[in-house]
Amino acid sequence: MKIIATDRKGVVHAIEGRDGWTVMEILRDAGLPVAAECGGACACATCHVYVRDGWYEKLSPPSDAEVDMLDMALAVEPDSRLSCQIVCADELDGIKVTIAPE
Amino acid sequence: MNDMTAPPAEAGVIETDAIIIGAGPVGLFAVFELGLLDLKCHLVDILDRPGGQCTELYPEKPIYDIPGLPIVTGEELTEKLLAQIKPFKAQYHFGEMASGLEKLADGRWKLSTDAGTELVAPVVVIAAGGGSFVPKRPPVPDIEKFENKGDGVGVHYAVRKMESFRGKNILIAGGGDSALDWTINLAPLAKSLTLVHHRDGFRAAQHSVNQMRELERAGKVKFHVASVKQLHGDNGKLAAATLAGADKKEWTHETDAFLPFFGLTIKLGPIADFGLNLHENLIPVDTAKFESQTPGIFAIGDINSYPGKLKLILSGFHEAALMSQAAFHICKPNEKLRFQYTTSSSSLQKKLGVTA
Secondary structure: OEEEEEOOOOOEEEEEOOOOOEHHHHHHHOOOOOOOOOOOOOOOOOOEEEEEOOOHHHOOOOOHHHHHHHOOOOOOOOOEEEHHHOEOOHHHOOEEEEEOOO | OOOOOOOOOOOOEEEOOEEEEOOOHHHHHHHHHHHHOOOOEEEEEOOOOOOOHHHHOOOOOEEOOEOOEOOEEHHHHHHHHHHHHHHHOOEEEEOOOEEEEEEOOOOOEEEEEOOOOEEEEOEEEEOOOOOEEEEOOOOOOOHHHHEOOOOOOEEOOOOOOHHHHOOOEEEEEOOOHHHHHHHHHHOOOOOEEEEEEOOOOOOOOHHHHHHHHHHHHOOOOEEEEEEEEEEEOHHHOOOEEEEEEOOOOEEEEEOOEEEEOOOEEEEOHHHHHOOOOOEOOEEEOOOOOOEOOOOOEEEOHHHEEOOOOOOOHHHHHHHHHHHHHHHHHHHOOOOOOOOOOOOOOHHHHHHHOOOO
8 A cells, every 4th residue: 555645845755555554653664754752652642644635534533542632733633643543554545644744 | 080089069060970861761770770880870851750751751551561560651660760769869850951061171071951050970871862852832933933032921831920921811722731721720810811722622631621611601711713823923022813713714813922732742952962973863872881972971762873773661771781881980990890780799789778
């Protein structure tokens, strides 16, 4: 599967996802500027992304913990998610994410 | 540096053997390893309590990869480390940011903090993880121009003097405990108080949410599902903010002060200016001593880098043990290091206060 990620400069990257990995791990592995300070524990809101172009609705809804943690994120939009909580899977092939501002 | 040759301390300057920057798990365990070698420590941490990321980010989340502790939370690990290092009576400087590092003529290091503390030691151990925890700054254009403009006006990430906000128009952003607590505490003395959050729901404690809702019903607090898009005012004097609602409609809101509460994030901070040849915000070290390229300055835990580095707490513990051996030779150049085990050494057991 591919993840289409837009960085903070607007540059679009097509990155190969890995089944079972989180989108945060894939973005970080690709060298994109995702701080992910807590390492994927849903505890810091620094892997915040916008899930664009209809992909938000295709994800399973955020857990209460993620909704709570998004309260600590900056510039939250209706399509905001924490990328450490999105797990790569074939049905997400082509998912579009935009890294939120710091 | 032995006591005989140490020059007299300058007024107010604290002398010790090792200055540890960062009181996270690795900085705390360094106190233990240095303590076994009779080296005294002072720790500096920008947070107001020990534990670093363990207590700030995931106090209640279980950690499963600490050897010998099948399951332990960040909070519990910190408590256990504090108990373990208690015999060594380290001194803590909490709520202070390590801001300057200077080499003295006698070869020792002087570390200054933003609170004015000055520490002098032959050894500095940087155990600062990812750097300093600092408040998250919302991505509002030119927000920094409205910061540090005095009590009660402009942008503040913390409330130091509540009284300075009396009679002011206050705008608060956020949905956590800090946002709600300050809404509740400042509403009675503000001229007006407006709270904005991206949703009509809050992660804060339920009783705080109830209190906020009561203040809203009583007309003491205005709440909008909205975000702050822009700040306005001449010469850094905040006068108004542009708010945008969920429907993206924007309006101007007059305010004297803007208080964003989005928790903390990690920024490397002044360590970047310590002259340590950072590589991608990490301090390169050798793996025998965990010393940086600057003699006497060590780096352990998440902040260092070397081939094969893994950012694990257990790696930091190992690094602390090896660093301490090297630190001993710098602090006590004329003494022989006697390597001993806590299990069998009565002198180590005496230091630990556990003599049979």
